[in-house]
Amino acid sequence: MLNWMVWTTPVAVFFISVVAMLIGMTVWESRAPTTERKGFLPIATTRGDRLFIGLMCAAWINLAWVGLGEQMVAWFSLAEEPSIWISFVVSMLALALVMRKG
Template sequence: MDWMAWTWPTAIFFVVIAALLATMTIIAARRPETPRIGILRIETTRGDRLFISLLGSAFISLAWLGLFGPPLWGALIACLIYAAAVFRLV
């Protein structure tokens, strides 16, 4: 794996994504979901909302880097608020 630049932040990122997917799988097995209609007026499931929140968080982080630079703590807070709003309202 010398060809990749594995750093602790990179490893943490992939571990968090894997943990999210595992958690969503366990929740889906224990409590089957029914699609719901939120403010977007489309049927979404938990997996759809997770995907929307991850995709939006990527754009928030890129915008933060472009506007403010490398310390991403503010972007992390914005992403968490955005993900909470997506899971609650979408």
């Protein structure tokens, strides 16, 4: 059924992290309902809004990293494409920033 996708360890960790965040946010929201607040984002947002925006940013960072991998080899004279773990860490930091300050 899932043979069409390349399930590498970084891909699996990324999707497991997303599922864990969704479960955690569901529990958190049921115990302590959120109110809208204004951060650096141009709109007032709830926790769920910030999670969605942060997850979208994380996905875009990972897609850009994968898409630019071959170019980074040429730009920085690398022996091989940079590790996908770097983009995972960067995307999770971006998600944390949006969740905290967005």
